[in-house]
Amino acid sequence: MTVTFFWGGTFLIVHQAQQYCGPLLFVGVRFVTASLMGIAMFHRALRRVTMAEIRAGTAIGLCMCVAYVSQTYGLRTISSSRSAFLTALYVPMVPLAQWVMLRRPPHLMSWVGIGLAFCGLMLLSGTGAASGGFGLGECATLLAAVATMGEIILIGRFAGSGDSRRITVVQLVVTGLLSLLAMPMAGEHFPAFSWVWLAGGVGLGAASVLIQLAMNWAQKAVSPTRATIIYAGEPVWGGIVGWIAGDVLPATSVAGAACIVAGVLASELRLPEHKKKSNATS
Structure with a gap:
């Protein structure tokens, strides 16, 4: 839940920073900062x-880079509610991917939790989020959802195969460097200096170290499906931060938040297993 709290509080910062720089630069600054902090903290390890560990961190970092850059790019051309709707598609994707790729079918109550969390995300994103055309921004955001699914599955796959600190630093380095190296190929130019994008990138870089380290550590014991249900609480915290900043929360948002919380609680429940009957009576 700590991860979702930090995630939810970043929406406003990212939105403001995008008024002053492109998505590749912002993601690059954010994760290069996170990389330097991670190296300083864990240089001995x-x-x-x-x-x-390098292979694991590189694979996760590739997915992270695609996810963060694609979602940020999509937000430049589509509404935040539509972005939330499309990004939320990773929620039902993860249990299916876990089943196919990791050969671990989710528990019944995990499916219940996934359903409640997905419904909650739909309510939070708004009734008009699912309507409209499908352009470049929508394609980029859908790609972000697929990449987020890949990130969660890969963390679940590699979490127990190495040191969380070292894998985290590798994935942060890969994400930051790839974003900056992609700027010339994408035609993104270095913007005029602004304290907004610099402070936002550096500040979120510090948060990213904690977020990714917590994800890699926690998913040693938590399955990708259960982690996904918990991560779905991200917009709940985002809404709370927005409410504190003065936003008005409609009834559908409150209902959506309640569904997500119910989904998290449901995923923790386990139905009692029925004991097999003894030998049939004659």
């Missing part, structure tokens, strides 16, 4: 990094 990094001396023992293994090739398996």
Whole structure:
């Protein structure tokens, strides 16, 4: 839940920063900052990094880069509610991917939690979020949903195969460097200096170290499906932060938040297993 609190509080910062710079630069500054902080914090542990940890961090970092850049790019051309609707599609994607890729079918109550969380996300995104055309912004945001699914599945796959600190630093480095290196290919130019995008990138970079480290550590014991239900609480915290800042929360948003909380609670429940009957009576 700590991860979703930090995630939910970043919406306003990202939105403001995008008025002053492009998505690749902002994601690059954010994760290069996170990389430098991670290296400074865990430099001793990094001396023992293994090739398996480098491969794991690189795979996760590739998904992170695609997810963050695509969603940020999409928000430049589509509404935040439509972006939320399309990004939320990763919620039903993850349990299916876990089943197919990791051969771990989700528990019945996990499916109930997924359903409640997805319904809650739909209510939070608004009734008009699912309508309209399908342009470049929508394609980019749908790509972000698929990449987010890949990130969660890969973290679940590699979480127990190495040191969380080292894998986290590798994925932060990969995300930051790839974003900056992609700027010339994407035709994104370096913007005029502004404290808004610099402070936003550096500040979110510090938060990203905690977020990714917490995800890698927590998913050692939490399945991708259960983690997804918990991550769905991100917009709930975002709405609370917006409410504190003066936004008005409509009844549908409150209902959506309640559905997500109910989904998290439902996913923690386990139905009693029925004991198999003994030998049939004659």
